[in-house]
Amino acid sequence: MIEARGLGKSYGSKRAVDDLSFTVKPGSVTGFLGPNGSGKSTTMRLMLSLDAGQGTTTFDGRTFGELRHPMRHVGALLEAKPFHPTRRARDHLRMLAAANDVSTQRVDEVIRLVGLESVARGRPRKFSLGMGQRLGIAAALLGDPHTLLLDEPSNGLDPQGITWLRQLLKHLAGEGRSVFVSSHLLQEMAVLADELVVIGRGKLLANGAVADFVTSSGLGTVEVVSPDMATLGPELESRGATLVAGPGDATTVSGLDAAAIGDAAHESGARLHQLTTRQASLEEAFLAATGLDEEFRGGDQS
C-alpha cells in the first residue's frame, strides 16, 4: 500500500504539486493521469524523496528513506535511459544488484523477462528508446519489489511491447503488488488500470476505481427506440434528460440512466423497443475532468 499525504512542490512562484494526497492499493494497477505539465513526474520524484518538497509518502508504512534495501521494496522507472551510455546493459544491472544485495542470477532473470537477452552485452548508447525502456523496467524489477512506480513506461514501446508491458503489469498486480504507472495513452490505461489518480495543475481531481471515474463524469448516454417518442420525449425532458435525434431511428438520451428511462416509459404508457446504455470512454471522462486544468492547449484546426 502506498499512502501519499500532503505532497507539495514549488518552482519559483509556480506551484507544480499542491497538497496532493492519495492511496495506491496492492493487488491492482493504479493509473496516474494528468495533462502535460500537471505535476506527475514531480509527484513521483517527491514520493521517492528525490526532490525536496512538502508531504510524506509511505510504502507499507515506511518512507523510501527508511527502507534498508529500497530496490527490494520499491522498483522505480522515472526517466528514459537512466543509465550510463557505455556501460554494458548486463553490467549496469549487476552493479545495481550488488548495491542492493540482489543475486546475479536475478540479473539474468530480469534480462530474460524484458526480452533483452540478445543485447544484454551491448552498450545502451546503441539502444532504441523502447530497448532503453525495457532496460529501465528490468532495473525496476531487479529487487522483486512489492511496489512499482513507473513514469511513462510505455514510452517508445511498439504495439507488441505495449501489449507485453500490459500483461506484465497486470500479472505483477495479480501477485498482490502495488503498481503505480503514469501514461498519456488513455486507451491503454482504460484496459490496463483498475484504479486511477487524476491530477490537474498539481491538484488531485480523482482517486478511485476507473469505472467510478467514468460513471461520475455523467457522460454516459442511453439510446432509446420507442414508437411513442412523442409521449416519452417530453416526459424524459421533464425529468431532466437531454434528447438528441439519432443514431438511425433511436434517440440519444443523456442525464438519465436506463432504469430511470424504463420507469418513465412505464409510467407514461410509452412502448419501448430498445434501450441501449453507452458508457463514456475513459478519454471522454478524462477530458471532461481536466479540460479546465490543461496548461498547454493546442490551437483549433481551422
Ligand SMILES: Nc1ncnc2c1ncn2[C@@H]1O[C@H](COP(=O)(O)OP(=O)(O)OP(=O)(O)O)[C@@H](O)[C@H]1O
Ligand atoms: N526543474 C524544474 N524547474 C522548473 N520548473 C519545473 C521543473 N520541473 C518541472 N517543472 C514545472 O513543474 C510543472 C510540473 O512538471 P512535471 O514534469 O511534474 O509534469 P508532468 O505531469 O510530468 O508533465 P508531462 O506529462 O508533460 O511529462 C510544469 O509546469 C513544469 O514546467
